[in-house]
Amino acid sequence: MNLSMPLVLASASPRRKELLSDIIADFKVCAADIEERRLDNESPADYVSRLALEKAQAVSGLYPEHWLLGSDTIVVSGNLVFEKPKDKDDFLRMFSVLSGATHQVMTAIAVVKQERHWVENVITDVTFRTLSMHEIDTYWDSGEPSDKAGGYGIQGQAGCFVERIVGSYSAVVGLPLCQTHQLLTQALQET
Numbered sequence: 001m002n003l004s005m006p007l008v009l010a011s012a013s014p015r016r017k018e019l020l021s022d023i024i025a026d027f028k029v030c031a032a033d034i035e036e037r038r039l040d041n042e043s044p045a046d047y048v049s050r051l052a053l054e055k056a057q058a059v060s061g062l063y064p065e066h067w068l069l070g071s072d073t074i075v076v077s078g079n080l081v082f083e084k085p086k087d088k089d090d091f092l093r094m095f096s097v098l099s100g101a102t103h104q105v106m107t108a109i110a111v112v113k114q115e116r117h118w119v120e121n122v123i124t125d126v127t128f129r130t131l132s133m134h135e136i137d138t139y140w141d142s143g144e145p146s147d148k149a150g151g152y153g154i155q156g157q158a159g160c161f162v163e164r165i166v167g168s169y170s171a172v173v174g175l176p177l178c179q180t181h182q183l184l185t186q187a188l189q190e191t
């Protein structure tokens, strides 16, 4: 089940590193520094897929003989895209939309090998119960929201906000294990 291939995870996320270690025993990690800004008229799905690919491509020159894996996670409600909250006001704006409602988490994965690439976007529906202002305030103070898309971590304290999830839990945390395994296997077979 474990994959064996020379791979570089183009990410600074400790969650992605930990998740990836469940499907591949040995890999390198190299953070990709790219600008994360949605283009005019770019759909959330196109945006998250482009970022995943750009992250993998950003480090590919350093590792010409490796497979590169990039990933990006965004929280989506209609046409609104929530990334990491810039500050508390930004977080409160996000939670006023997320509380008592269903949103989508999109995590795109991209595999790059030299001139070739494979991209997939994994979409998960997440429903939050209605939260009190006190809960939202206390959650911000915990420090957990600041480095996470949508300002929450399903794997942490925000787990108790989640009434229902339809899709991939690991995708919400940052790396869809099943689809990543499949995409890497496909890339291996096709090169």
Ligand SMILES: Cc1cn([C@H]2C[C@H](O)[C@@H](COP(=O)(O)OP(=O)(O)OP(=O)(O)O)O2)c(=O)[nH]c1=O
Residues within 6 Å of the ligand: 010, 011, 012, 013, 015, 016, 031, 032, 055, 071, 072, 073, 074, 075, 084, 105, 147, 148, 149, 150, 152, 153, 154, 155, 172, 173, 174
């Ligand atoms: C929704 C959600 C997101 N997240 C995290 C996953 C990602 O690390 C982060 C979204 O930001 P990203 O920009 O996707 O990733 P990152 O900056 O952490 O890492 P890198 O770009 O170097 O790969 O939010 C959780 O940990 N739990 C959750 O429930």
